[in-house]
Amino acid sequence: MSQPEKETQGSGEGKIQDMAIFSPPVVRSGAGALNRALFTKTINLAAAAVNDNRHISKYRKELEHSKELLRQDRLSPIVNHPDKTLADQGKKCLLLSPSVKAPEPDTWGTALKEGVEKKELSVIPYELQLNYDYWSYHDVITSILPEELHDDIPSGFNTAGHVAHMNLRERYIPYKKVIAELILDKTQNIRTVINKVDNVGAESEFRTFQYEVLAGPDDMQVQVTENNCIFEFDYAKVYWNSKLEAEHRRLINMFEPGEVVCDVMAGIGPFAVPAGKKGVFVWANDMNPESNKYMQVAINRNKVSQYVHPFCQDGRTFIHHAADSVLEAHNAGEHVLMAPKPPSRAKKAPKPEPKRVDIPPTISHFVMNLPATAIEFLGCYRGVYAGHEDLFKDGKLMPMVHVHCFSFKADDETPRNDICERITKYLGFKVKPGNPDVEGEVAVHDVRDVAPAKRMFCASFRIPREVAFAKRG
Ligand SMILES: C[S@@+](CC[C@H](N)C(=O)[O-])C[C@H]1O[C@@H](n2cnc3c(N)ncnc32)[C@H](O)[C@@H]1O
Structure with a gap:
């Protein structure tokens, strides 16, 4: 076993070599437990x-x-x-x-x-x-791993509250416990480290994953704050990805207060709840009953129950259901009363009336974040507003669909063309890359890298009139 090292200065060495004396002792003590005392x-x-x-x-x-x-x-x-x-x-x-x-x-x-x-x-x-406390994660792991593993040292992980979620490559598995303990020691606010267990075909339809706890307690009940909203949930039972915060914000920024958004695969509400907080009405659906449960928790916790309506259905049927039930709510005169700003104490003005905001008759945006398969749901827009051409007269724009998907990683037009081909196939209407406000054109936004050859995109387009007003089957 390696011993704590005592290093003396050489003489006449160059500056780089001088600074090498500050690297930690080399402790190739194998994959077992992390022996912090050896790093003195x-x-x-x-x-x-x-x-x-x-x-x-x-x-x-x-x-x-x-x-x-x-x-x-x-x-x-x-x-x-x-x-x-x-x-x-x-x-x-x-x-x-x-x-x-x-x-x-x-x-x-x-x-x-x-x-x-x-x-x-x-x-x-x-x-x-x-001692051990002085060195960084990278310093210590480099001194533990054999040199042949230095090319791709695991350093990234997703977090959900206090949980760090790793996806370790096969060759680092023998060192998984040591890596996890190090992450626990060297990362603030992390209490549990888990590793995704790769079971081919085991990826659930609800986008949850199998995992093994590598360090810390098996406590998956987490709390996160995203876009000024608090979410509490069981990370083992629902989908959550903190790397999507910017994408959530990007779409939320497109929604106007008083509009209706239909989130077809809403998860626990990272689009829906912050949108509700800015006064957007959201029909928020997820087929996973656990997501629905934690979305209700987030709705209450963030006080958006007037705006965010949770549902637990298959997104395929929900698209028509949402369009119909929004229209019903409008026809029934459903609305919210917005409390007015309290008048300044100095002025003896009469108390202003609350502002009434009616639920509009139509949906302005549909969001579909299930990148592996959401494009295949596009056929469900056929007939979404069958018989309701009147709702879209006088220049009223058709609803915008934002569908997330995966495609190739390439600098040219290949991914855009590939996405448009698939939209064309499932929507049953020819589309091409371009301006989303023009019927038949699609804006493709590059969201993030997901694998060496794969990226996540969001394709936005307005539902073609021919599709929306088609007869329902
Ligand atoms: C990638 S997650 C996205 C969740 C959320 N929109 C977000 O951004 O975090 C996809 C969600 O789709 C839900 N889902 C899967 N199949 C579905 C279906 N057929 N209908 C509705 N929701 C579905 C899953 O339960 C999961 O919560």
Whole structure:
């Protein structure tokens, strides 16, 4: 087993080599448990003992300027004097670069020499103690993993509240416990580390995954804040991806207060709940009963129940159902009363009336974030407004669909053309890349990388009139 290392300074080494003395001991102790004690190291340096503390900042500046001061991440160059009696009197030292040797005045620069001549400084040896807490995740893991695994060190993970979710590659599996403990130690607010267990074909229709707990308690009940809303949920039972926050915000920014949005695969409501908070009516559906349950929790927690209506249906049937039930709600005069801003105390103005906001008759946006298959649901828009041409007269725009999907990673038009071909096939209407406000044209937004050759996109287009007003089958 490797032992804690004691490193001494070589002489006449280059700067890069000097700084290598700050790397952690190499501890290739295998895949077992993380032995933090092995990461203790003593580094022999020189220090400038400052005789009068009033001179500290002057010499700190001068030695920094002459590059004799130690500059090392996460280390302050000002330390207590190594002599306990002097330290108790408050005496301080400035740590010096490894190229300065205490017993060799010819390694001292002018600032140091002048300070010594004036008897304001003395150059002394200094044993710097570093331990496990000092080194970063990357430092420690590099010293544990064998060199052949250094090319692709696992460093990224998804988080959901206090849970770090890894997707470790096969060759790092023997080190999974060590990696997880390190992540726990070196990442603030992480209490549990899990690894996705790859069972071919086991990916659930609700986009949840099988996992194994690598470190910390098996506690998947998490709380996250996204787009100013709080979500509490069981990460083992519902879909959540913190990397989608910007995409959620991008679409939410397109929704206007008082419009209706239909989120066909809403999950626990990361589009719906913040949209509701800005006064958008949302028909929010998810087929997973657990998502529906936690969406209700988020609706209550964020006080958006007037605006966000949760449903638990198959998205395929929900598209027609939503269009019909929004129209019914409108016809029934459903509305919200918005509390007015309280009048300023100075003015004795009468209390303003609450503002009435009616549910409009039609849906302005449909959101479909189920990238693996949502395009295949597009046939369900056929007849969504059958017999309701009147609702879209006088220049009223047709609803906009935002459908998420995967395609190839390429700098040219290939992914856009591929997506439009698939939309054409499932919508039953010829579309091409272009301006989403023009019938038959689609704007394709590049959302994020998901795999080396695969990206996630969002295709936005208005439902063609021929599709929306077709007879229902
Ligand atoms: C990728 S997640 C997206 C959830 C949410 N929109 C978000 O951005 O986090 C897809 C969701 O679709 C739901 N789902 C899967 N099949 C469905 C279906 N046929 N109808 C409605 N929802 C479905 C899953 O339960 C899951 O919550």
